[in-house]
Amino acid sequence: MSVMDRLTGRKGADARKTVTFGDATEVRGAPVWSVVSLLFLGLVWWWIKRGPDPIVNDRTFPSMRQTWDAFFEMVDIGYRRVGLWEHTWASLWRVLKGLVYGVVVGVPVGFAMGLSNRLRGIFDPIVELLRPVPPLALLPLFIVWFGIGEGSKVNLLFFAAVWIMVIAARAGVLGVRGSKVHAAYSLGANKWQILRYVILPNALPDIFTGMRVALGVCWGTLVAAELTGTTTGLGAMIFAASKFFRMDIVVVSIIIIGVIGVSMDLIMRFLEKRLIPWRGKG
Amino acid sequence: MKDLKVDGLGMVYELPKGGSVQALQDVSFELEAGRLLTLLGPSGCGKTTLLNIIAGFLAPTSGSVALGGDPIMGPGQERGMVFQQGALFEWQTVAQNVAFGPRMNRRKRSETNDLVQDLLSTVGLQGFGDKAVYELSGGMQQRVALARCLANDPEVILMDEPLGALDALTREKMQGLILKLWQETGKTIILVTHSVEEALYLGDRLFVMAPRPGRIEREYELPFAEKGLHVDPREMKASPEFIERREELLSLIWEMEEQIMGHEGGMS
Numbered sequence: 001m002s003v004m005d006r007l008t009g010r011k012g013a014d015a016r017k018t019v020t021f022g023d024a025t026e027v028r029g030a031p032v033w034s035v036v037s038l039l040f041l042g043l044v045w046w047w048i049k050r051g052p053d054p055i056v057n058d059r060t061f062p063s064m065r066q067t068w069d070a071f072f073e074m075v076d077i078g079y080r081r082v083g084l085w086e087h088t089w090a091s092l093w094r095v096l097k098g099l100v101y102g103v104v105v106g107v108p109v110g111f112a113m114g115l116s117n118r119l120r121g122i123f124d125p126i127v128e129l130l131r132p133v134p135p136l137a138l139l140p141l142f143i144v145w146f147g148i149g150e151g152s153k154v155n156l157l158f159f160a161a162v163w164i165m166v167i168a169a170r171a172g173v174l175g176v177r178g179s180k181v182h183a184a185y186s187l188g189a190n191k192w193q194i195l196r197y198v199i200l201p202n203a204l205p206d207i208f209t210g211m212r213v214a215l216g217v218c219w220g221t222l223v224a225a226e227l228t229g230t231t232t233g234l235g236a237m238i239f240a241a242s243k244f245f246r247m248d249i250v251v252v253s254i255i256i257i258g259v260i261g262v263s264m265d266l267i268m269r270f271l272e273k274r275l276i277p278w279r280g281k282g
Numbered sequence: 283m284k285d286l287k288v289d290g291l292g293m294v295y296e297l298p299k300g301g302s303v304q305a306l307q308d309v310s311f312e313l314e315a316g317r318l319l320t321l322l323g324p325s326g327c328g329k330t331t332l333l334n335i336i337a338g339f340l341a342p343t344s345g346s347v348a349l350g351g352d353p354i355m356g357p358g359q360e361r362g363m364v365f366q367q368g369a370l371f372e373w374q375t376v377a378q379n380v381a382f383g384p385r386m387n388r389r390k391r392s393e394t395n396d397l398v399q400d401l402l403s404t405v406g407l408q409g410f411g412d413k414a415v416y417e418l419s420g421g422m423q424q425r426v427a428l429a430r431c432l433a434n435d436p437e438v439i440l441m442d443e444p445l446g447a448l449d450a451l452t453r454e455k456m457q458g459l460i461l462k463l464w465q466e467t468g469k470t471i472i473l474v475t476h477s478v479e480e481a482l483y484l485g486d487r488l489f490v491m492a493p494r495p496g497r498i499e500r501e502y503e504l505p506f507a508e509k510g511l512h513v514d515p516r517e518m519k520a521s522p523e524f525i526e527r528r529e530e531l532l533s534l535i536w537e538m539e540e541q542i543m544g545h546e547g548g549m550s
Contacts, residue, residue, distance in 0.1 A: 179369040182339055187383035187434055188359035197382070201373040278372040281416035 007032045062248035067255075070248035079249060080240055082232050088256060090232035094150070094225065095218045098157020102214055106162040107207060110169025111199070123166075131163040136224040148229035160221040161214040168210025172203025177282065205272075205279040212268045219261045283315030284350025284360075284437050286336070286470065291345035293331050293496070304495035305331045306342070311498065313487070315437070318464050318471045318507055320485030322478060322531070324538050328496025329474045330442055336472065337363050337440050349437060359383060362436035364427045366443045370415045376426050377402070377411035383434035401429040404466070405459065421452035428463065441473040445480065453477075454515060457484055461510050478531045479519060482506055490531065492538055500534065502527075 005013040009030025011020035020026045042064070048056045049063040058066070074084040112119040113127075135156050142152040142159075176199055184198045226235030234253045241249035272279065293306040306328040313319055321329040334340040336347055338357040347354045349361065363369075370379050377398050384394040402408050405425040415423055424444055431439055444460075445453045457480060464471055475481050481488050486507040492499035504527070510518055518524055 177368055179365040180371065182337070182357065183363055183365060183369040183430075184382070184386075185339075185357035186337060186359060186361060186363040187386055187430070189382075189386045193386050197386075198371065201371070204373070276373075278414065278416060281414075282368060282372045 009033060059245050059247065062251050066248040067251050070246075071252045074249065074252060079237055080231060087232055087234055087237050087253075088260070090230075091222055091226070091234045091257075092260065094153050094157055094233065095215070095222055097154045098218050099161050099211065099215055101154070101158040102161025102165050102218075103207075103211060105158075106165025106210075107169040109162075110166040110171075111173055111195075111203070113166065114170045114173025114203075115195075115199075127163060127166055130159075131167075135160045135221045139224065139227065143229065150230075153225040153230065156225040157218045157221055160217050164214040164217060165207070165210050168206050168213070169203060172206030173199055175206060176202040180282075202282070205276050208268070208272050208276055208279075212265060212272075215264055215268065216261065219257065219264070222257070283468070283470075285315050286313040286438060286472075287348045287351075288312070288332075288336070289346050289348075291332070291335060291342050291347065293328065293335065293340070294343045306335075307495035307497050309345070309496070309498055311489070311501075313470060313472070315470050316468050317487050318473070318485055319487045319489065320481040321472065321474045321489050321491060322476075322481035322535070323489075323491030323499070324493060324535055324542060326493040326496070326542070327491035327538075328493070329491050331496065332491075333440050333442055333472060333474050336438070337361055359387075359434045360437045362431035362434060362439045364424070364431050364439065364441040364444045367420065367423065367447045370423055370426055370430070372414070372416050374415070375411065376407065376413050376415055376418070379415060379426055380411075380429045380433050382430060387434070397433060398429075401432055404432070404463070405429045419452070420448050421456055424448065424456060425459065428459070432463070432467065436469070438470040438472065441471065443474055443476060446476060453480070458510075458515060460484060461507060464507070465511050478528055478535065482524065482527055482531065483510060483515065483519060490534060493542060499538075 002013070006028075007030065009028070009032070011023075011026045012018065017023065017026065045064055048054060048061070054063070062070070071084075078084055079087065109123055109127075113123050114120075138159060139152070139156060142155050146152040146155050180198055180202065181194060184194050189197065222233070223235035223238060226233040227239060230236045231240075234257055238250050238253045241247075241253070288309060288311050291306050291309040292304075295303045295305055297303060309328075309332060321332065323329050331340065335342050336354065338354050338361065341355075354361070357363075371382065374382070380398045380401055381394045384397065398411065399408070402411055405428050407422060407425050407429065410418065410422070415426060418426065427444070441460075445456050448456060460471070460473070461484065463469075473481075473484060475484075482504060483506050485502070485504055488502040488504055489498045490500045490502075491497065506518060506524060
C-alpha cells in the first residue's frame with residue numbers, strides 16, 4: 001500500500017481486495033481527510049466572521065484573530081492576575097487527583113464485586129443507584145460537606161471517575177478464563193497468588209480502558225467542578241470571562257480543554273501499548 | 283510413583299430448569315503409575331467431567347478418587363493439567379509461564395532458570411524463552427503448556443483435548459512429543475480426546491465412554507503407544523491391526539451417536 005493510499009484512505013489497495021465495504025480491517029481512517037475536515041471548520045469560522053458586518057457578532061463568537069490574540073495575551077499576562085499555565089495546571093491537577101482517587105477506591109471495590117457474591121450484593125445497589133447521577137447534581141452537597149475550596153472539586157471528579165473504575169475492574173475480574181485460574185491452582189498457586197498473578201494482570205486491560213474513559217469524563221466534568229469557589233482553572237476562567245462577554249477567552253479555554261483532552265488520550269493509548277502489549281491476545 | 287484409584291464415581295448435574303443429568307454413573311478403575319490412559323467418547327459421555335474430578339476442580343456427588351492412597355479433595359500440583367488452549371498467561375513470556383509453578387512454590391530463581399531452560403529444550407523450544415506466548419503458533423503454545431506442567435514434576439498429567447485446536451500435521455508431531463515425554467519422564471498421563479486415531483495411537487490403555495448415563499463402556503489394553511516410540515507413526519497408523527481397531531472403535535462410537543440422535547429425535 002502506498003503512503004498516499006494510506007493517507008487518503010483508499011480501500012483494498014494492498015491486498016487487492018474487491019470486497020471492502022463492511023470489512024473492519026480496511027477502515028483505519030484517512031489523515032488527508034482529517035486535515036480537510038479541520039480546514040473546513042476553519043473556513044466556516046472565517047466565513048461567519050468576514051467583513052466589517054459579519055454574520056455572527058463578537059458578543060456571540062470571536063473571530064480567529066481575536067482568539068489568537070487572546071491566547072497570546074493570556075500566555076503573556078494571564079487572566080485575572082493568574083497565568084494561563086497556572087489555570088491549566090490547576091485544572092489538570094484536579095483531574096489527575098480525582099482520577100487517582102477514583103482508581104484507588106474503584107479498583108478494589110470492583111475486584112471485591114467480581115470475586116464475592118456477598119460483596120457484590122452489598123455494593124450493587126450503591127453502585128447502580130449512584131452511577132447514573134450526574135456529578136453536577138451533587139455539587140451543592142459536596143460544597144456543604146467538603147467546603148467551597150479544593151475539597152468539593154476533587155471529590156466531584158472522584159465521583160465522576162469512581163463508578164467507571166468499579167465497573168471496569170469488575171468486568172476485568174469476571175472476564176478471566178476459568179482454565180487460566182484452574183491452571184494456576186494446579187501449578188500450586190494459593191488464593192492470594194491467583195489474585196496477584198492471574199486475576200490482576202488479566203484485568204489490567206479493562207482497568208486501563210476504564211482509566212481512559214474516566215479521564216475523559218473527569219475532563220468533561222471539570223468545568224462544572226470549577227463553577228464556584230475558585231479563581232483558578234480553565235472552568236473558572238470560562239465562567240469569569242463569560243460574565244464580561246469575553247467570548248475570545250471562553251473559546252481559547254474550550255480549545256485548550258479539547259487539545260489537552262485529546263493529548264491525554266493519546267498518552268494513555270501510548271502507555272497502554274507499552275504497558276499492556278498482551279491486550280486482546282489471550 | 284503413585285497409583286490412581288477411582289471408586290464408584292457418580293456425578294449428577296442439576297439443570298437450571300429442573301431435572302438433572304447423570305454425567306457419570308458408578309465409574310471405577312485403577313490406573314497404575316506410569317500408564318498412559320486415553321479417554322474417548324461422544325460429547326456428553328462425561329470424559330471431561332471425569333478429568334475435572336481427578337484434577338480436583340469438581341467434587342463428585344458420590345464415590346471417591348485417591349492418588350497413592352490420599353483422597354483428592356481439590357486441585358494440587360501433584361496433578362498437572364494441560365488444557366486445549368487459552369490457559370497460558372499471555373502477560374508473561376514463555377519462560378515466565380514455564381517458571382510459574384516453581385515461582386508459586388517460592389523456589390530459588392537461579393535453580394528455576396536452569397530448570398526452565400532444560401524443559402524448553404525438552405519440548406523443542408530452546409531459544410524461545412523471551413518470546414511472548416501470543417507470538418507463538420498454536421502447536422508451540424501447547425509445547426509451552428506441557429513444559430509449564432512438567433516444571434512442578436507432577437505425579438499425574440491430565441490433558442483435556444490438548445491437541446484439539448491444532449491442524450492435522452502439527453497434531454501428529456505433538457502426538458510424537460507426548461509419547462516421547464511419557465517415555466522419558468515415566469509419568470502417568472490421562473488424555474481426553476475426540477479423535478479415535480489419537481486415542482488408539484497414544485493410549486496404552488483406552489476407555490471408550492458412553493453417555494446417558496456417562497460410563498466406561500469398553501476398555502482396551504493397546505500396544506501402539508509402546509511401539510510408537512520406535513516405529514514411524516505413519517507406518518503404524520497404516521498397519522492392518524491399527525486400522526482394524528480404528529474401524530471397530532469408529533463403528534462403536536457411530537452407534538452411540540445414532541442412539542443419541544434417535545433419543546433426541548424421540549424427545550422433540
